[in-house]
Amino acid sequence: MRLEGKIAIVTGGASGIGKATATLFRQEGALVIAADMAEGEDVVRADAGSEADVAGLVDRAVRDHGGLDIFFANAGVSGGLASIFEQSPEDWEKILRTNLIGPFLAIKHAAPALKARGGGSLICTASVAGIRAGAGGPAYSASKAGVINLVKVAATQLAGANIRVNAICPGLIETGMTRGIYDSARAAGKEEMIGHLNPMKRGGAPDEIARAALFLASDESSYVNGHALVVDGGLSASHPFYRQDYGRTSF
Numbered sequence: 001m002r003l004e005g006k007i008a009i010v011t012g013g014a015s016g017i018g019k020a021t022a023t024l025f026r027q028e029g030a031l032v033i034a035a036d037m038a039e040g041e042d043v044v045r046a047d048a049g050s051e052a053d054v055a056g057l058v059d060r061a062v063r064d065h066g067g068l069d070i071f072f073a074n075a076g077v078s079g080g081l082a083s084i085f086e087q088s089p090e091d092w093e094k095i096l097r098t099n100l101i102g103p104f105l106a107i108k109h110a111a112p113a114l115k116a117r118g119g120g121s122l123i124c125t126a127s128v129a130g131i132r133a134g135a136g137g138p139a140y141s142a143s144k145a146g147v148i149n150l151v152k153v154a155a156t157q158l159a160g161a162n163i164r165v166n167a168i169c170p171g172l173i174e175t176g177m178t179r180g181i182y183d184s185a186r187a188a189g190k191e192e193m194i195g196h197l198n199p200m201k202r203g204g205a206p207d208e209i210a211r212a213a214l215f216l217a218s219d220e221s222s223y224v225n226g227h228a229l230v231v232d233g234g235l236s237a238s239h240p241f242y243r244q245d246y247g248r249t250s251f
């Protein structure tokens with residue numbers, strides 16, 4: 001029960017990483033408000049890119065449950081893999097609204113509530129796409145790079161409030177967002193190619209990210225602040241390079 005007595009908000013809570021995290025946080029004793037644009041079991045409808053909705057979620061936690069300790073700003077959209085030359089400013093506005101303005105709003109509105117409880121943990125989902133090119137479209141990648149910087153800025157600006165602000169950078173995880181990749185690989189009989197550039201030789205499961213979120217939400221990470229935690233099986237540890245005999249050589 002690593003989150004016993006804690007009140008948490010998780011956005012993107014109807015699917016994938018958010019759903020797995022809401023489930024794990026509840027198992028660990030937290031009261032979780034899972035929020036999403038989509039419907040889901042035990043899910044509150046809210047738009048993570050709307051200031052009124054995010055403020056409303058925090059108000060709800062304080063009013064109905066007496067406070068807020070953890071905000072996992074996780075909702076995100078991929079926007080596809082169109083190139084810079086194929087994307088419009090409207091595409092960028094739509095993607096940045098959820099992926100970057102969403103975490104900004106979460107930090108802005110949750111921090112005062114966390115401070116009133118004597119501290120807390122803010123966690124934002126970034127991506128390996130925010131570290132280097134090749135793991136997402138241009139606006140998606142830029143939004144995630146923005147999240148990595150945002151947690152550093154926020155951690156600094158919240159100095160003295162006992163509020164830690166960190167990001168998680170997942171690699172390839174099987175969720176609603178990556179369903180197309182998994183479905184097409186399986187349909188082509190090439191499931192073993194999923195994650196083949198990764199030293200772990202596989203994609204990840206939502207629960208593997210949820211467990212990183214649990215670490216950052218709990219007191220076990222009490223001195224981790226302004227950090228972007230990569231949880232990608234080693235994908236971003238190397239430049240993309242593939243040799244057929246990797247994994248077959250003896251060592």
Ligand SMILES: NC(=O)c1ccc[n+]([C@@H]2O[C@H](COP(=O)([O-])OP(=O)(O)OC[C@H]3O[C@@H](n4cnc5c(N)ncnc54)[C@H](O)[C@@H]3O)[C@@H](O)[C@H]2O)c1
Pocket residue numbers: 011012013014015016017018035036037038046047048049074075076077078098125126127128169170171172173174175176177178
């Ligand atoms: N799946 C991966 O491989 C991967 C890798 C790196 C980062 N991520 C990030 O993980 C986070 C979670 O994505 P996922 O992989 O679980 O995908 P997912 O599609 O399964 O879940 C995302 C959820 O966010 C919700 N959502 C989208 N826009 C919203 C909004 N404006 N307000 C509220 N909810 C909204 C969706 O309805 C969906 O339920 C995202 O930020 C994504 O960018 C995913």
